[in-house]
Amino acid sequence: MAKGKPATPKPPSQYELLGARLQKIINSPAAQKAKAALLYKAPDESEDDWAQILEEIAETDNVTLAHRDDGGVQVFWVVPKDD
Structure with missing residues (x-):
């Protein structure tokens, strides 16, 4: 097997960084x-x-x-009950 040069990880996009930031808030x-x-x-x-x-x-x-009037967005969710 030939050893290739290790792939350099691509930095996250601005969209991915935004998603990670919001996910951290929602998962707190x-x-x-x-x-x-x-x-x-x-x-x-x-x-x-x-x-x-x-x-x-x-x-x-x-x-x-x-x-909201101040520019924020309130996110609400409901966890469905298992039948």
Whole structure:
């Protein structure tokens, strides 16, 4: 077997960094307990990325988004009961 040069990992895109940041907020113990999280777009984040990720979150079953006057977005979710 020939040994190739190890692949250099590609740095994450701005969209991936945004997704990781929001995932950290949503997965925090406080948010999980409340089944809600308050999200804000950081000044250096793309409006397009922000709109796209909110659209994708909104498409998730049992998730509701509420846009606030201050620019934040409140995310609420319901965990369905097993039958």
